[in-house]
Amino acid sequence: MSDATRRRLRRLAPWVALGIVVGVALGIGASPGGPPLTVAQRVNGIDTLVRCPSCDGISVADSSASTAVAIRQAVTARVRAGQTDSQIDAFLVSRYGPSILLRPPVRGGTAWVWVLPPVALALAVTSLGTVLWRRRQGVAVTVSTDDRALVQQALARRGAPGGRATEVVRAP
């Protein structure tokens, strides 16, 4: 393995390590680990994401309205009956329409609410990476023979006994 490759790998290693750590952390965070939820925990989780039908913008969990109480009872009965969260959401939507859910479903016109943030994040990260990478690469400069001659002259003056660094001004 050449020195250049080794240096490049050494430079990349922290980034690779960071990527692995973030990936594992996200994986652990997204996985439904831990003990299974109790009926009350599941009911509360669903109720916080269901809109109280007769209230103004609050969840069933936060309301004591009769419609909210009825939904809480129905959700509890369905959780006890072994229904999944999606099945319970589907039942409520079949009665009240999609607006009953405080969390918009990932389909139709509401899909962009879910798609846009990760897409924007990916674009931002890519743009930032591109800008940083270009800066590291530096700007390619074409050096002419005249430029080289000027540099040689300056170095020669500097190397001469009693010589001083001189600012080289190139004639236009």
Add this chain to the structure above:
Amino acid sequence: MTITVRDEAGPQAELRHRHTARWVAGAALVVGAALVAVLATRPPATATEVDTPLVGQAAPPITGSTLGGATFRLAALRGRWVVVNFFASWCPPCQQEQPELVAFAYAHRSPGDAALVGIVFDDSASTARGFMRSTGASWPAVVDPGGQIALDYGVRGPPETFFVSPRGTVVAHFDGPMTNASLDYWLARAQGGGA
């Protein structure tokens, strides 16, 4: 050094200010009176047809006790048009709607005609019973403890009315107080639709 601030206009300006104040007060009074008159004489709120997921679907079953103590089953009315009305005695639009429902029920009293059934929404049976009696309502009103019938129909607040076809399909859903004329209009329209 003394600085003297002199009212340039003097008593005449004061008089002018008073006149202006009177005009402003008068104009405010007129505007207020006009607003009250408009609000007091405008027609009462009426029902609007709402598009809910239940329209076109089988009507959720209604089984329960009526305020009179009888057992009610919506399925027993299969073959007839049924108007399902969610109401409460405490709801002003329901109070406004009630005489219209009485007129509708009377007009459709013949056997086999459209049936009207009330569902008590978030109200005590005794209060709802008193409300029905005081308005001369004679149609069955089903008590809904726990609000599960209201939930099955996706009711948000009374009054809400559903038209159920003879085949047991929900064909229309209205939010707000119906009138006798609007009930007849929508019933005729639904019957014409062949649902």
